[in-house]
Amino acid sequence: MCHIPHKRVEARVKDATGTIGEGMKPAPSAGSRALVPILGWICCGLLLAAAVIASGELARRSTLADLRSEAAARLPLSATALRSELDKQRTLPSVLSEDPSVRAALGGEPRAVAAVNEKLRRLQLSTRASVIYVIDRAGRTVAASNFAEPNSFVGQNYRFRRYFEGALRQGAAEQVALGTVSRRPGVYIARRIGATAAQGLGVVVVKVELDDVEAGWRAGGMPVYVADARGIVVATSVEDWRFGTLRPLGRDEAADIRDSLQFGSAPLAPLPLVRDPVEPDLVSGTDGRGYVDASGPVEGGLPGWRLHLLLASDTAVQEAVGLSRFIAFLLSAIAMAAIALLLRRRDRRRGERAREARRAAELEARVAARTLDLGTANRRLTTEIGERERAEARVLALRDDLAQANRLASLGQITAGVAHEINQPLAAIRTYAENAGLFLDRGDAATARANLLTVVGLTQRIADITDALRGFARRGDGALVPVEIEDAVDGALLILGSRIRSSPATVERIVGAPGAVVMASRVRLEQVLVNLVRNALDALGEAPEGRVEIATRLDADRVEIGVRDNGPGIPEAVRATLFTPFATTKPNGLGLGLVIASDIVSDLGGALVLAPQTGKGAAFLIRLPRTSDGWAT
Numbered sequence: 001m002c003h004i005p006h007k008r009v010e011a012r013v014k015d016a017t018g019t020i021g022e023g024m025k026p027a028p029s030a031g032s033r034a035l036v037p038i039l040g041w042i043c044c045g046l047l048l049a050a051a052v053i054a055s056g057e058l059a060r061r062s063t064l065a066d067l068r069s070e071a072a073a074r075l076p077l078s079a080t081a082l083r084s085e086l087d088k089q090r091t092l093p094s095v096l097s098e099d100p101s102v103r104a105a106l107g108g109e110p111r112a113v114a115a116v117n118e119k120l121r122r123l124q125l126s127t128r129a130s131v132i133y134v135i136d137r138a139g140r141t142v143a144a145s146n147f148a149e150p151n152s153f154v155g156q157n158y159r160f161r162r163y164f165e166g167a168l169r170q171g172a173a174e175q176v177a178l179g180t181v182s183r184r185p186g187v188y189i190a191r192r193i194g195a196t197a198a199q200g201l202g203v204v205v206v207k208v209e210l211d212d213v214e215a216g217w218r219a220g221g222m223p224v225y226v227a228d229a230r231g232i233v234v235a236t237s238v239e240d241w242r243f244g245t246l247r248p249l250g251r252d253e254a255a256d257i258r259d260s261l262q263f264g265s266a267p268l269a270p271l272p273l274v275r276d277p278v279e280p281d282l283v284s285g286t287d288g289r290g291y292v293d294a295s296g297p298v299e300g301g302l303p304g305w306r307l308h309l310l311l312a313s314d315t316a317v318q319e320a321v322g323l324s325r326f327i328a329f330l331l332s333a334i335a336m337a338a339i340a341l342l343l344r345r346r347d348r349r350r351g352e353r354a355r356e357a358r359r360a361a362e363l364e365a366r367v368a369a370r371t372l373d374l375g376t377a378n379r380r381l382t383t384e385i386g387e388r389e390r391a392e393a394r395v396l397a398l399r400d401d402l403a404q405a406n407r408l409a410s411l412g413q414i415t416a417g418v419a420h421e422i423n424q425p426l427a428a429i430r431t432y433a434e435n436a437g438l439f440l441d442r443g444d445a446a447t448a449r450a451n452l453l454t455v456v457g458l459t460q461r462i463a464d465i466t467d468a469l470r471g472f473a474r475r476g477d478g479a480l481v482p483v484e485i486e487d488a489v490d491g492a493l494l495i496l497g498s499r500i501r502s503s504p505a506t507v508e509r510i511v512g513a514p515g516a517v518v519m520a521s522r523v524r525l526e527q528v529l530v531n532l533v534r535n536a537l538d539a540l541g542e543a544p545e546g547r548v549e550i551a552t553r554l555d556a557d558r559v560e561i562g563v564r565d566n567g568p569g570i571p572e573a574v575r576a577t578l579f580t581p582f583a584t585t586k587p588n589g590l591g592l593g594l595v596i597a598s599d600i601v602s603d604l605g606g607a608l609v610l611a612p613q614t615g616k617g618a619a620f621l622i623r624l625p626r627t628s629d630g631w632a633t
């Protein structure tokens with residue numbers, strides 16, 4: 001039987017409840033346990049915020065990258081419009097500088113001048129240039145396409161213009177400037193008349209106004225501007241930005257520009273744009289709008305020119321960032337909710353497992369305790385069983401001895417009767433033998449033989465008696481064999497033969513179950529019957545009409561042998577102790593006969609009972625189970 005020592009069980013219980021064990025870690029205090037979820041929620045909040053911010057930043061960068069690409073893609077289109085306008089107008093002064101009529105006009109001859117004036121007017125109309133004019137070496141305008149207009153350039157001196165000096169010196173010069181008369185800005189494209197500076201007769205100038213180009217930019221919907229090498233806006237789709245600066249100009253630089261009258265009295269103030277210090281291509285206007293500033297050099301433009309295109313970015317970025325943050329928030333919240341749910345489930349499962357472990361440990365402890373109790377009880381029982389078995393063995397041995405003693409006692413009592421029983425046939429044998437001798441002497445062989453046969457019969461009788469006695473004296477070996485009950489009755493009556501004959505009582509047999517068989521030991525069954533019959537004879541004593549009746553009877557499942565007498569019966573006081581040892585009313589009695597008889601019948605699976613008192617005498621019943629067929633074969 002399984003047995004767990006108490007101490008180990010106790011340790012297991014404590015492990016399961018978590019108070020001891022777990023590598024002897026101290027259990028967290030209630031305060032620190034309560035802090036864990038709060039810290040968890042703070043961490044979750046921080047993570048959520050980080051996810052929202054990071055996703056917003058990613059969205060911002062991605063959107064800006066898209067906008068930058070888009071602005072960069074649009075930039076060449078705006079530049080092309082400008083370049084083609086300039087290229088278109090550049091050929092005109094080159095061609096005119098070679099024109100003999102222009103040279104002729106420089107001579108001052110009125111007809112030649114008039115012809116050139118007219119020529120320039122027509123050219124201006126057809127090329128849509130702003131003004132075309134010819135300046136002589138001294139800087140005085142000799143002829144102009146607007147000769148007939150009130151603001152005619154004719155007679156004006158443009159010696160102060162840089163394009164004039166530049167063209168005279170280098171052959172070609174271009175400059176953006178505000179018209180001194182028209183107050184309108186334009187690109188002045190100047191070409192020298194004459195192959196070298198020394199031969200320079202004057203300069204042909206075409207003023208190109210970029211209104212159309214700027215209108216085209218404006219139609220594109222995005223602010224576009226061109227800044228010159230000094231960072232001054234010289235062309236733009238936003239009128240207010242004209243002559244604004246990308247950086248604050250130094251005082252001297254600004255004064256110098258003003259003195260040159262290049263931009264008239266324009267304040268040359270910085271553009272109303274704030275540039276991001278980290279990402280310089282991101283600018284925001286004073287109206288709060290944000291732009292991506294794509295810029296590049298203008299091929300075919302004036303030296304140092306740079307075209308800028310501002311693509312509004314604030315709305316797109318805000319929308320993308322907002323959407324991305326919302327999605328990030330949503331996804332993070334869902335993920336955290338899912339994690340929280342999983343953690344809760346895990347906690348619940350852990351709790352359940354812990355409870356189960358506790359229950360199992362408690363159960364185990366109870367089982368162990370019970371097992372211990374049972375073990376103790378079992379050991380006690382085993383000891384008791386051993387003692388009982390030993391006691392029973394002692395009782396059995398004692399009973400065997402008693403049975404043997406009883407048999408021997410019975411033998412002693414019947415020895416006298418047996419001697420008498422044997423003496424009779426012996427005397428008869430002698431007589432028959434002597435008579436047989438006499439008959440032989442007489443030659444009567446037949447009678448002698450008859451006598452001898454009688455002798456043989458008588459010796460058989462003696463042999464039967466001694467056999468029965470020997471069998472009675474022998475201890476039964478306990479082996480059960482089929483025994484015909486009538487045979488057992490015969491055997492008992494044979495043993496008691498002399499005792500019966502010496503008694504005045506009559507013994508009567510009622511054969512109610514001829515051939516009925518029980519599983520028994522014949523010797524022992526006979527011993528029981530001998531006891532009962534002898535007791536009956538004892539009780540009858542010398543009574544004149546004593547009668548003993550031995551009756552067999554067959555029931556459905558048992559065989560009954562009754563021994564009844566008409567003696568004095570069993571006194572009330574004796575009845576209670578009838579089957580207990582040494583209860584006797586006889587002076588020489590042992591009080592063992594009925595005890596042993598009852599014991600033998602029990603051993604055979606039956607019972608010896610005293611029948612209820614009905615009238616005179618006593619009646620004992622031997623009840624034995626029938627064998628399966630119930631009959632001897």
Ligand code: ADP
Nearest residue numbers: 535536539569584585586589590591592593594
């Ligand atoms: P014992 O014969 O040595 O006394 P038993 O056990 O055989 O021992 O009998 C016990 C007692 O039961 C007897 O002493 C007797 O008083 C009583 N008894 C037994 N059989 C009869 C009977 N047939 N009639 C009257 N009394 C009986």
